[in-house]
Amino acid sequence: MNLRAVWAIYRVEMARAFRTVLQSIISPVISTSLYFVVFGSAIGSRITEIDGISYGAFIVPGLIMLSLLTQSIANASFAIYFPKFVGSIYELLSAPISYLEIVIAYVGGAATKSIMLGLIILATAALFVPLRIEHPFWMVAFLVLTAVTFSLFGFIIGIWAKSFEQLQLVPLLIVTPLTFLGGSFYSIHMLPGIWRTITLFNPVVYLISGFRWSFYGKADVSVGVSLGMTLVFLAICIAIVAWIFRTGYRLRN
Amino acid sequence: MQLHETPFGLYQVTSFRQSFQPMPSILSISGVSKTYATGFKALKEVNLDIQRGEIFALLGPNGAGKTTLISIICGIVNRSSGTVTVDGHDINKDYRAARSLIGLVPQELTIDAFESVWRTVNYSRGLFGKPANPAFVEKVLRDLSLWDKKDAKAITLSGGMKRRLMIAKALSHEPRVLFLDEPTAGVDVELRQDMWAMVRRLREDGVTIILTTHYIEEAEEMADRVGVINRGEIILVEGKAELMRKLGRKQIRIELREPLSSVPDGLSRYALELSGDGTELTYTYDNQSDRPGVASLIRDLEASGIQFRDLDTKNSSLEEIFVNLLRQEP
Known part of the structure; x- marks a missing residue:
């Protein structure tokens, strides 16, 4: 194992994050704060509680997932593209x-x-709303699993993309809508019947639900299913990456 | 194998004969073909052996397959068929050993623009699995006159400096085989000289160097052997000196005292060319042809009563040889 090479690449990637500290750290802090102002205060004043959790606190896991998905994809796809x-x-x-x-x-x-x-x-959110994390181990597990899975997904997009436009295409047209419709800002129980069924085809629902459960012990779908779906998606991404490397797809041809 | 009878019985003794084989080549390419997805055959059954420690120049027109061949050896492009070994290591089965021996300076200036020179070169060393060695990296940068720029971001460097940086990256992991793909394209005189000085130093250290170039004078000056590739096929591999001797042409220009209206019949076997004003004769011959030599020409000129004022001979350059070779290709 060429660990020195792994370390060399990893360090360069991390250095990029610190070089663009404004973009990688400050901008998500600002956008999270804006979400709290808009959703937490404006809408939250009308929806006081969901599943016994204040609306402001309810959206925290969803907000983290939203950034985690989009940033994992963006980071990994850009890094290889x-x-x-x-x-x-x-x-x-x-x-x-x-x-x-x-x-x-x-x-x-x-x-x-x-x-x-x-x-x-998470730390920014803690400034706005009272947080509690009931299952810290599972919170970290979901955080890491999701980050790895969607970084792999981003890596695939980065290898597949032939232009900057294509690089943006999948996140913009598929991931962002799925995330917004994945229950970041609402519980799927609040949806009318047919939409609730349709929503269950959205993989992001399972991620957000499982992650929220690790905070408040309340979930839209069972935690086992959430974990299973995350692992299935991880397995699919690993299989695609393995295929890419076996064939040299868009790398060595 | 020999059988010996001894007091203890019959023993079978295998005799080992010391084998005196020529020094194995450091790079061996056999039957390598590449067909791109578009159906374009970039390489056709290429066979080539590079000797340890030599400077090998690969010449060929644009699109001949030079870069494809280098890319296959370095692991950047998958080949369609054939085998390549670097110091005995198959580039697929034993890719780690093979690749860690190779340094590549590609044609294009492709660097992460936002990293500093120092980080970029150390990154390359790490990527090739070598432990950090700041003293060695410093030496590489100093040798390439890049030390002053070590903290500069790549994007702020001039074209020539970027080229130096590309070379520094390739040398950062102490390769035994160095590929220079069109190293002097768009490079100023100073850098070109620095680069050739560096190539000579590397050769003294036993590094094998394979370069492609458009500047044939460079191949002529630097290379030990020359290979010519055209349309994906190696059409010739020859020691530079032999090549120039075998394929080189000589020309003699003879300045006449009195202008001639036509070449006298007595000289017809020389196929001389007469200049427009009749004051100059040109005799072209190559070293392989059985056309008569200079001495007999001069005797025959005298016999025909032609007096000459001056005589000038010229050897064709590698460039002319190269152009002629490509012309002969169907």
């Missing part, structure tokens, strides 16, 4: 490094960044 775009990928491909090591380094870097971001949002 950028060297492809400028051509410096030649060095990665010519280095004595296995595919597994490449994935560990890039996905590890992207996931670390989005986990840090999730924790920053």
Whole structure:
């Protein structure tokens, strides 16, 4: 195992985050604060409680998931797309490094960044609303699993994308809508019958529900199902990455 | 194998003969083909052996397959068929050992623009699995006159400095085989000279260097052997000196005292060319042809009563050889 190579890539990826500290840390803090002002105060004054949790506190897990998903995808897809775009990928491909090591380094870097971001949002949220975390182990587990899974997903998008436009396409057209419709800001029990069924096809629902359960012990769907769905999505991403590397898809052709 | 009878019985003794094989090549390419998804055949059954410690120049027109060949050896592009070994290590089965021996300076200036020179070069070293060695990296940067710029971001460097940085990255992990793909394209004279000085130093350290270039004078000056690739096929591999001797042409220009209206019949076997004003004769011959030599030409000129004022001979350059070779290709 070429651990030095993994470490070298990981460090460069982390350095990028600190170089663009404004973009990677301050902007999510600001947007989270805005969500609290708009949703928490304006709407929250009308919806006082969901499942016995104040509305402001209720949306915290969803908000963290929202950023975790979009940032994991953005970080990982950009990290691998950028060297492809400028051509410096030649060095990665010519280095004595296995595919597994490449994935560990890039996905590890992207996931670390989005986990840090999730924790920053959590800390910001704690300034606005009273928080409690009933199952800290599962909170961290969901946080890490989701960050890794969606970093892998972003890595796939980054390899698939042939232009910056394509890079934005999947997050914009698929991930963002699914996240907003995934119960970040409401409980799916609040939806009318047919929509509740449709919503169950949205994988993000399971992530947010499981994550919220780790905070307040209340979930839209059972925690086992949430965890299962997350693992299924992780397995799908791993399978696709394995296929990409076996065939050299858009990397070595 | 020999059988010996001893007091203890019959023993089978295998005799080992010391084998004196020529030094194995450091890079061995056999039957390598590449067909791109578009159906374009970039390489056709390429066979090539590079000797340890030599400077090998790969010449060929644009699109001949030079970069594809290098990319396959370095692991950037998958080949369609064939095998490549680097110091005995198969580039697929034993890719870690093979790749860690190779340094590549690609044609394009492709660097992460926002990193500093120091970080960029150390990153490359780490990527190739080498432990940190600030003293060595410092030496590489000093040798390439990049030390002053070590904290500068790559984006702020001039084109020539970026090229130096690309070289520094390739050298950061102490490769034994160095590929220079069009290293001097768009590079100023100073950098070019620095670069060739560096190439000579590396060769003294035993590093094998494979370069592609458009500047054939450079191949002529630097290379030990020359390979010519055209349309995905290696059409020739030859020691530079032999190549120039075998394929080089000589030309003799003879300045005449009196202008001639036509070449006299006595000289027809030389196929001389007469200049427009009749004051100059040109005789072209190559080293392989059985056309008669200079001495007999001069005797025959005298016999025909032609007096000359001056005589000038010229050897064709590698560039002319190269152009001629490509012309001969169907």
